[in-house]
Amino acid sequence: MSIKENINKIDENIWEIPSSYKKQMKVPARLYLNEEGIENLEEGAIEQVTNVACLPGIQKFSLGLPDIHFGYGFPIGGVGAFNMNNGVVSPGGVGFDINCGVRMIRSNLSEDDLKPYITELTEKLFKNIPSGVGSKGKIKLLPKEIDEVLNKGAEWAVNNGYGWKEDLKFLEENGRIKNADSEVVSDKAKKRGIPQLGSLGSGNHFLEVQKVDEIYNEKAAKIFKLKKGTITIMVHSGSRGCGHQVCSDYLRKMDKAYKKYKLNIPDRQLACAPLDSEEAQDYLKAMYAAANYAWANRQMIVHWVRETFEDVLGKSAKDMGMTTVYDVAHNIAKEETHIVNKNGMKLNLLVHRKGATRAFGPGRSEVPEDYREIGQPVLIPGTMGTSSYVLHGTEIAMENTFGSTAHGAGRILSRSKAKKEFSADEIKENLLSKGIQVKANSDPVLAEEAPGAYKNVDQVVKTSDKLGIAKLVAKVTPLIVTKG
């Protein structure tokens, strides 16, 4: 019997795999996908979302979002929320690139304002924002400073001259998540992090200069201060080798911990520890430290973007209105209060979002005051050369997905398959014909990141919008792309 025969349609774009599917399942799995998404869903991802449903202390549902695909242990595009009292934390539920995320900056510039400078701007952005595998930042961080970066995040960056204090107001966790502790980050992770701070990385990480192409919701756009035709900048990056090392270090520790605490898990890649254990607490502190590193990283990149615009256009970043729209983490686990039962009682949960974006609705204290009336901005990056989207969080997301939605396009071709299928030259030509400047360190990376290697992001956000787990606000299209 095909696995898919166990998927029951609950409602338009909502599917459920009952907890009877696997003996160990504690809750059902829920998939938020359109028909096409269900048809194309890999069996491996179905196994993974149902495996997560077997973990101790999981609440309500193991969730798969519109961009769900196969990952390490947990699916990417997955959410698992665990009771703080009897639940677990699993590094596989956060991912290797801890606090991979997206930051968006707005401006008062138009496409015409940029036109005379487009080539120079492309070259200088590429030069000033280091990118590529193993790329190094252009600052020399002292070894003792890394602890401060890990503990203070974007606040460290602002205190050291990177960007503006008011930026912090518009970052998830204000760019500094509490309970981070560099003491439990290995020397190896610090050593990898020191030279890489202030670099973009590789793969699907990018820096884009975009224009606001379409507004779907005038009221929300006004609240987010996004105007049709204006230029925006998007940074998609994470915690580099530092976060990767933290994940590796703690996967090894968790592999021992789940045996020590006699946790019955269906897949070793779901290695985890009870939240009240020392192993879990140390991982959380280290993971938060890596998250802070990523917020500092994006803060520095934005600072150099502003400097580059100032250099090329000869105006100040303030005069160009280059303020922060928002910054979201899409690989993180956080303690949050949610209503789980019909009795309306609030519970403290550890919500793992892996390749999932927080989409908190109106009124939540975590949403910046300026946006609280409409809900938080949800930034969903597209693939190179395609559109990216701004949505807003909703009450429906709070009720159904622990305040979460998708995080991007989702890969459909493996890197190796994409390299065989596409050539860098044809991609560059294709983008240029659409008026998009692209500059990358490596041709293979361009082929790996070909738009054809990814699920259509338009479908992903459309499904989210239809479901109401984040509603469309604006579409932005790229003018300049730089990547690893």
Place this chain on the structure above:
DNA sequence: ATGTTC
């Protein structure tokens, strides 16, 4: 995603 197989 990643010093792309410590």
